[in-house]
Amino acid sequence: MTSVAQAPVETRVATPKRRRRRLRRPRGLAVITWIYVLWSLVPVLLAIRFAFNSGRSRTSSQGWSLRWFWTDPVLSVRHDPTLWSALTHSLILAALCMAIATPLGTALALGLQRWRGRGSGPVNVLMLLPLVTPELVFAVGMFLLFTTAFGFIGLGTPAQVIGHVTFCLSWVVLIVRGRLVTIGRDVEEAAADLGAPPWEVLRRVLLPLLAPAVAAGFLVCFALSIDDFVVAQYLASGADTTTVPMRIYSQARNAPTPALNALATIMLVVTLLALVLAFLAFRFLSRGEKASATLERLATIDAGGPAK
Amino acid sequence: MGSRWIWRALAIPGLVWLALFFVVAFYAIVSVGLGNVTTLYEPVPHWNPLDWNVGYIWAALKSVVPGGDTWDTFLRTVIYVVVAVGLSLAIAYPVAWYAARHAGRWRGLILVLLVLPFWISYLMRMFAWTNLLADGGYATRVLHALSIDSLFQSIGLLDGNDWLGGQHIAVILALVYGYVPYLILPLFVALDRIDQRMIEAARDLGASAAGAFWRVVVPLSKVGTLAGIVLIALPMFGDYYTPDLISGSPKTAMLGNAINGYVQGGPDKSLGAALTLLLSAFLFVFMLYYLRVLRKENAA
Numbered sequence: 001m002t003s004v005a006q007a008p009v010e011t012r013v014a015t016p017k018r019r020r021r022r023l024r025r026p027r028g029l030a031v032i033t034w035i036y037v038l039w040s041l042v043p044v045l046l047a048i049r050f051a052f053n054s055g056r057s058r059t060s061s062q063g064w065s066l067r068w069f070w071t072d073p074v075l076s077v078r079h080d081p082t083l084w085s086a087l088t089h090s091l092i093l094a095a096l097c098m099a100i101a102t103p104l105g106t107a108l109a110l111g112l113q114r115w116r117g118r119g120s121g122p123v124n125v126l127m128l129l130p131l132v133t134p135e136l137v138f139a140v141g142m143f144l145l146f147t148t149a150f151g152f153i154g155l156g157t158p159a160q161v162i163g164h165v166t167f168c169l170s171w172v173v174l175i176v177r178g179r180l181v182t183i184g185r186d187v188e189e190a191a192a193d194l195g196a197p198p199w200e201v202l203r204r205v206l207l208p209l210l211a212p213a214v215a216a217g218f219l220v221c222f223a224l225s226i227d228d229f230v231v232a233q234y235l236a237s238g239a240d241t242t243t244v245p246m247r248i249y250s251q252a253r254n255a256p257t258p259a260l261n262a263l264a265t266i267m268l269v270v271t272l273l274a275l276v277l278a279f280l281a282f283r284f285l286s287r288g289e290k291a292s293a294t295l296e297r298l299a300t301i302d303a304g305g306p307a308k
Numbered sequence: 309m310g311s312r313w314i315w316r317a318l319a320i321p322g323l324v325w326l327a328l329f330f331v332v333a334f335y336a337i338v339s340v341g342l343g344n345v346t347t348l349y350e351p352v353p354h355w356n357p358l359d360w361n362v363g364y365i366w367a368a369l370k371s372v373v374p375g376g377d378t379w380d381t382f383l384r385t386v387i388y389v390v391v392a393v394g395l396s397l398a399i400a401y402p403v404a405w406y407a408a409r410h411a412g413r414w415r416g417l418i419l420v421l422l423v424l425p426f427w428i429s430y431l432m433r434m435f436a437w438t439n440l441l442a443d444g445g446y447a448t449r450v451l452h453a454l455s456i457d458s459l460f461q462s463i464g465l466l467d468g469n470d471w472l473g474g475q476h477i478a479v480i481l482a483l484v485y486g487y488v489p490y491l492i493l494p495l496f497v498a499l500d501r502i503d504q505r506m507i508e509a510a511r512d513l514g515a516s517a518a519g520a521f522w523r524v525v526v527p528l529s530k531v532g533t534l535a536g537i538v539l540i541a542l543p544m545f546g547d548y549y550t551p552d553l554i555s556g557s558p559k560t561a562m563l564g565n566a567i568n569g570y571v572q573g574g575p576d577k578s579l580g581a582a583l584t585l586l587l588s589a590f591l592f593v594f595m596l597y598y599l600r601v602l603r604k605e606n607a608a
Contacts, residue, residue: 026406026410029406029410032403032406033418036403037418037421040424040489041421043439043447044425044436046446047432058439058442059439059445060444104321104325107321107322108319108323111315111316111317111319113315114312114315115315123319124603125599126327126330126331128599129599132542132595132599133334133588134543134546134587135543136546136547136548136568136587137588138330138333140567141330143572144333144581145329145332148339149336149353150332165329169322169325169326198314198315199314223427229429229431233572234572245429245432248432249431249549249553252434252438252553261435261439264429264435267429268427268428268429271428272427275427
């Protein structure tokens with residue numbers, strides 16, 4: 001960049017022509033972005049398409065049918081016990097994880113937010129550690145824990161639930177604390193000044209205001225648990241503790257039928273339904289905030305980390 | 309006094325949970341990695357630091373230096389992750405830049421589409437590619453029709469015709485496909501925060517478009533970019549399912565495959581635990597950096 005090249009730029013700055021130039025849309029970037037979007041989503045759409053094949057192929061389209069979902073008496077998701085139990089087990093794990101991690105995380109967030117001074121530093125680091133630990137390290141640790149010191153719990157569904165709750169907990173804390181910061185302390189102090197004891201402040205003021213964050217917490221726990229592969233696999237104890245991602249992993253390279261596509265499709269639809277439900281709950285609970293802001297906040301909730 | 313106790317009481321159950329199932333779990337890796345085994349090779353953890361036995365750590369260390377059993381795998385993992393992160397950045401930066409600053413009325417839609425992969429199971433996204441890259445799959449046919457497969461073969465990027473048969477390039481691209489959405493979002497947030505007036509000021513002061521980008525946008529988005537890189541590099545180092553699904557060959561095994569093989573498959577769980585400890589030590593700096601970024605963002 002020489003000064004000769006710079007000079008004309010400076011003289012152009014004030015002219016209207018220059019203004020237009022600056023506002024012009026960058027076509028190249030738009031093309032890259034749309035190609036990326038297609039590349040990221042089309043493979044999944046095709047996998048869903050193959051789930052509706054009437055033939056056995058998972059690599060090309062062969063008519064349309066619900067054979068692999070329901071009607072095939074042996075191989076469909078509904079009638080193949082390994083696929084059906086994977087589906088129900090994934091949903092049970094996710095439900096238990098939501099039910100435990102969300103209240104536990106909300107309470108932890110409230111506690112940490114007010115915890116000032118001694119001990120607050122290490123405690124906050126402890127809360128964030130699960131987010132920065134590679135999932136394999138976490139899973140190996142849990143596996144060794146439940147096969148040695150906590151052998152009385154052992155591997156299986158309880159261990160899987162504990163594993164999922166442990167990594168969902170920090171997410172709930174992050175979401176709820178984010179909301180606590182935007183609420184501020186004014187309302188709470190006003191309630192206290194009017195004579196409300198701490199318990200009443202919590203129940204009648206903070207919890208209602210926190211409701212959208214709690215709804216988002218439920219959603220994130222559900223999504224993380226449904227999506228998790230590594231922890232569920234390490235803590236599984238046999239066929240009846242196999243989840244959907246585990247079933248995909250063990251069958252993908254093993255001559256699967258489109259029933260596996262159907263299973264993955266069902267999981268995806270369930271997750272998207274949960275997302276829509278959470279969005280509606282979020283809208284309802286945070287009435288008065290702008291819809292687009294709601295969407296963006298909900299969209300960026302999961303920004304923190306890959307979850308398998 | 310009374311009100312303070314209510315808040316601490318609320319925090320206690322969650323903290324006890326994390327202490328029991330996160331801290332003790334990590335300590336279990338230490339105890340097994342520094343422990344011993346029974347005659348049946350079942351691990352015997354040594355919980356007391358005074359009883360620690362460094363034999364397995366030593367064996368694990370010897371295996372990850374040049375000439376050791378795991379050295380090739382370790383080197384391959386580092387190369388895969390570096391290349392995959394580089395490619396991810398090359399894709400994610402322009403996409404995030406466009407979405408954050410130029411998308412205009414498409415912004416909402418693009419954001420939703422960029423976030424959508426988060427809600428699709430990672431294993432399903434990988435599985436989708438095994439459909440497409442199989443013999444006769446759509447992607448295989450398109451790549452063949454465009455002669456990309458023969459081009460890759462001639463420059464040595466593809467070995468034979470089978471995309472799913474132990475190809476480095478397939479595993480690296482699968483890693484990019486799997487993790488790039490997680491890089492785009494922090495980049496989007498970082499780039500979205502940059503004040504347009506900063507860029508305009510740089511231009512008004514005579515910087516070229518490239519100069520303004522290099523001297524204003526890049527420094528202002530540095531923390532978000534680095535955090536995003538760490539965010540995708542950490543799980544990549546522990547990944548074993550992507551190579552398993554896309555290749556399944558020992559030729560493309562990563563460190564995660566080695567650890568997974570020891571801990572879940574083989575008889576040598578203690579060596580697996582020791583390798584996990586080494587991996588954690590290797591990633592410690594990255595974890596610390598990410599922790600610091602998270603703490604700053606949540607310091608309220």
